Amino acid sequence: MGAKGSQTKAMIRTEAYKLFAEKGFKEVTMKDICESTGLSRGGLYRHYAGTQEIFSEILSEEYSIADRIERHESAKTILEDMLQAIEKEIMEKEFSLSLAIYEYASMGNEDFFIRIHEKAKKRWIHLIQYGIETKEFQETDPDRVSDLILYYYQGLRMWSRVIPFDNRTAKYYAESVRQMLYL
Amino acid sequence: MGAKGSQTKAMIRTEAYKLFAEKGFKEVTMKDICESTGLSRGGLYRHYAGTQEIFSEILSEEYSIADRIERHESAKTILEDMLQAIEKEIMEKEFSLSLAIYEYASMGNEDFFIRIHEKAKKRWIHLIQYGIETKEFQETDPDRVSDLILYYYQGLRMWSRVIPFDNRTAKYYAESVRQMLYL
Amino acid sequence: MGAKGSQTKAMIRTEAYKLFAEKGFKEVTMKDICESTGLSRGGLYRHYAGTQEIFSEILSEEYSIADRIERHESAKTILEDMLQAIEKEIMEKEFSLSLAIYEYASMGNEDFFIRIHEKAKKRWIHLIQYGIETKEFQETDPDRVSDLILYYYQGLRMWSRVIPFDNRTAKYYAESVRQMLYL
Amino acid sequence: MGAKGSQTKAMIRTEAYKLFAEKGFKEVTMKDICESTGLSRGGLYRHYAGTQEIFSEILSEEYSIADRIERHESAKTILEDMLQAIEKEIMEKEFSLSLAIYEYASMGNEDFFIRIHEKAKKRWIHLIQYGIETKEFQETDPDRVSDLILYYYQGLRMWSRVIPFDNRTAKYYAESVRQMLYL
DNA sequence: TATGAATGAGTCTTCATTCAT
DNA sequence: AATGAATGAAGACTCATTCAT
Numbered sequence: 001m002g003a004k005g006s007q008t009k010a011m012i013r014t015e016a017y018k019l020f021a022e023k024g025f026k027e028v029t030m031k032d033i034c035e036s037t038g039l040s041r042g043g044l045y046r047h048y049a050g051t052q053e054i055f056s057e058i059l060s061e062e063y064s065i066a067d068r069i070e071r072h073e074s075a076k077t078i079l080e081d082m083l084q085a086i087e088k089e090i091m092e093k094e095f096s097l098s099l100a101i102y103e104y105a106s107m108g109n110e111d112f113f114i115r116i117h118e119k120a121k122k123r124w125i126h127l128i129q130y131g132i133e134t135k136e137f138q139e140t141d142p143d144r145v146s147d148l149i150l151y152y153y154q155g156l157r158m159w160s161r162v163i164p165f166d167n168r169t170a171k172y173y174a175e176s177v178r179q180m181l182y183l
Numbered sequence: 184m185g186a187k188g189s190q191t192k193a194m195i196r197t198e199a200y201k202l203f204a205e206k207g208f209k210e211v212t213m214k215d216i217c218e219s220t221g222l223s224r225g226g227l228y229r230h231y232a233g234t235q236e237i238f239s240e241i242l243s244e245e246y247s248i249a250d251r252i253e254r255h256e257s258a259k260t261i262l263e264d265m266l267q268a269i270e271k272e273i274m275e276k277e278f279s280l281s282l283a284i285y286e287y288a289s290m291g292n293e294d295f296f297i298r299i300h301e302k303a304k305k306r307w308i309h310l311i312q313y314g315i316e317t318k319e320f321q322e323t324d325p326d327r328v329s330d331l332i333l334y335y336y337q338g339l340r341m342w343s344r345v346i347p348f349d350n351r352t353a354k355y356y357a358e359s360v361r362q363m364l365y366l
Numbered sequence: 367m368g369a370k371g372s373q374t375k376a377m378i379r380t381e382a383y384k385l386f387a388e389k390g391f392k393e394v395t396m397k398d399i400c401e402s403t404g405l406s407r408g409g410l411y412r413h414y415a416g417t418q419e420i421f422s423e424i425l426s427e428e429y430s431i432a433d434r435i436e437r438h439e440s441a442k443t444i445l446e447d448m449l450q451a452i453e454k455e456i457m458e459k460e461f462s463l464s465l466a467i468y469e470y471a472s473m474g475n476e477d478f479f480i481r482i483h484e485k486a487k488k489r490w491i492h493l494i495q496y497g498i499e500t501k502e503f504q505e506t507d508p509d510r511v512s513d514l515i516l517y518y519y520q521g522l523r524m525w526s527r528v529i530p531f532d533n534r535t536a537k538y539y540a541e542s543v544r545q546m547l548y549l
Numbered sequence: 550m551g552a553k554g555s556q557t558k559a560m561i562r563t564e565a566y567k568l569f570a571e572k573g574f575k576e577v578t579m580k581d582i583c584e585s586t587g588l589s590r591g592g593l594y595r596h597y598a599g600t601q602e603i604f605s606e607i608l609s610e611e612y613s614i615a616d617r618i619e620r621h622e623s624a625k626t627i628l629e630d631m632l633q634a635i636e637k638e639i640m641e642k643e644f645s646l647s648l649a650i651y652e653y654a655s656m657g658n659e660d661f662f663i664r665i666h667e668k669a670k671k672r673w674i675h676l677i678q679y680g681i682e683t684k685e686f687q688e689t690d691p692d693r694v695s696d697l698i699l700y701y702y703q704g705l706r707m708w709s710r711v712i713p714f715d716n717r718t719a720k721y722y723a724e725s726v727r728q729m730l731y732l
Numbered sequence: 733t734a735t736g737a738a739t740g741a742g743t744c745t746t747c748a749t750t751c752a753t
Numbered sequence: 754a755a756t757g758a759a760t761g762a763a764g765a766c767t768c769a770t771t772c773a774t
């Protein structure tokens with residue numbers, strides 16, 4: 001695969017991302033992607049064998065970005081950075097793959113998401129424990145609180161597609177997390 | 184519509200429910216429902232014009248049940264009843280329409296769900312305010328806390344389809360809500 | 367078949383007539399007729415085995431009426447009566463079965479229409495010959511002129527469904543026929 | 550669309566023409582056309598979205614041919630050419646789209662035919678006026694006579710599908726028109 | 733006679749996928 | 754690499770027709 005090929009693949013992913021964000025996973029067809037990219041049937045199939053393959057590459061990209069979050073000094077700084085990132089994501093619902101991810105996961109691709117979820121949970125547990133150690137956070141059960149933080153976030157993320165949010169809703173999230181953690 | 188007709192319709196809904204719970208909304212076809220019910224194509228269409236119609240009748244049933252929750256004496260009793268109902272629902276994921284509902288809502292049927300959500304939120308706000316008045320609950324912001332309770336629940340409900348929960352996860356929910364509210 | 371039965375049949379024909387006039391023969395379904403008459407599927411089938419059967423009975427009625435035209439004294443009087451009847455029919459296009467008849471005839475029922483046409487032609491030839499004898503009409507070829515009169519009429523009748531006529535068009539018909547025949 | 554594509558489209562039109570001529574518009578299905586052309590369902594739909602689309606392209610071809618009739622020197626020559634073309638068409642009923650056109654027009658596509666009819670009428674009126682000027686034709690009302698010529702032709706054309714014509718019938722048409730026009 | 737539930741065949745339409753070019 | 758024609762399977766939907774009641 002030469003340089004041109006990987007450029008085309010990247011372009012396909014970019015276009016497909018928009019479609020998945022808009023319509024979820026199940027409703028996007030190879031035909032749709034042909035039309036968005038301007039490629040012919042055969043041309044598209046040369047790069048990707050189906051929507052699953054495209055979507056799973058998009059996800060890998062997504063989550064490798066999610067992993068890139070770096071560590072700062074204080075637990076508080078890290079927390080505030082994370083909250084800010086989440087708030088932004090919730091409000092930019094037009095770019096959210098939440099429906100697509102959920103559909104995809106429900107179609108027999110649970111494993112990938114279990115792994116993602118476990119990773120995310122570990123990160124939160126880590127952070128909470130660290131904050132407790134540095135006396136920045138309350139003494140709480142890190143396992144329980146990370147569950148709350150994660151599923152609350154998932155709930156928000158999902159329904160932001162459906163329910164028109166004012167930014168109060170996103171603010172509440174940050175506030176609730178702070179109340180759970182800060183002294 | 185005679186007795187036989189409405190029996191058949193009820194049977195169709197029962198079978199369709201299982202399919203929607205299993206595969207979500209988009210993936211269920213009229214053909215699937217034919218096969219599950221043992222009806223012919225024409226026979227099914229005599230009763231329902233499409234999956235949308237069946238699903239929306241199932242939802243109406245569902246939510247009219249959800250509305251039937253009555254009021255008890257103390258805020259605490261009501262809360263515990265609600266938590267128990269939720270816990271049960273999360274663990275019985277095979278009966279959950281969550282994916283189907285989410286897909287259906289995302290397909291241009293937002294209004295119905297906004298209304299449902301508003302109703303549920305009002306119910307929680309009411310309960311929280313009532314608990315504060317009776318000195319059973321802490322002084323909190325009912326709006327914010329009800330958001331947390333609702334979206335956390337939605338997140339759990341959704342991902343319970345995908346992530347294998349131990350009952351710790353459901354217990355955490357109840358515990359977190361209690362911590363947010365009780366003195 | 368009791369009195370009630372033949373009443374129901376007559377009612378079915380009346381309703382079906384409207385449908386055939388509106389949509390032609392091919393497009394009318396037994397279901398349509400059920401709905402128009404308010405009868406159930408089984409109820410309708412008890413009386414008629416299909417749209418063909420209904421339509422052919424309607425036609426028999428139609429043409430037995432057409433045959434009922436009586437003879438008057440002078441050729442001129444008879445001609446004027448015929449022209450008037452035709453003019454009326456052309457303008458009342460909403461009651462015209464022309465499309466339905468044409469479709470029906472083209473579906474393997476030619477014989478019936480050939481007979482009808484031959485009868486009509488004979489009638490005109492007769493009239494023209496009679497008029498020539500009584501010196502009311504010009505000496506023309508009755509065979510040729512009756513063709514003109516009949517097919518011109520058919521053309522008008524058909525396209526009156528499609529092309530919006532002013533009554534000039536119908537008047538022209540009468541005028542042309544008069545020019546062909548009168549001295 | 551490459552050369553192969555437009556060849557296939559032409560082939561589809563050719564085959565569809567035969568079917569429309571044989572069965573009218575309403576009775577021809579995409580499946581029929583698949584079978585005639587030897588194309589698969591998807592293959593056919595790649596070129597045409599439905600019978601309407603195919604038929605309307607066939608009509609455009611038809612009538613663009615009809616428009617191609619050129620002007621000659623004398624009114625008489627032109628008239629005789631026209632009559633000959635018409636006579637030929639009437640006798641070649643197996644190639645006549647008359648039923649199909651009539652059905653199609655009656656299904657809400659009146660406009661197209663009104664325009665066609667108006668054009669044809671204008672052409673006849675022109676010719677008649679020209680013939681009167683050149684003293685080749687009698688002084689008649691061009692409007693009225695063109696109506697006669699056109700609707701007589703339509704009537705003939707239609708019923709030639711149903712009634713077995715001897716060529717006398719077609720000859721009569723020409724003769725009648727001549728009698729109406731020539732001195 | 734009449735009802736309306738049910739059947740099954742038929743048509744429409746869309747897609748994933750393949751393949752010759 | 755890319756095109757776009759073609760396939761065939763799948764699903765939606767409609768109807769004529771039958772049958773138990």
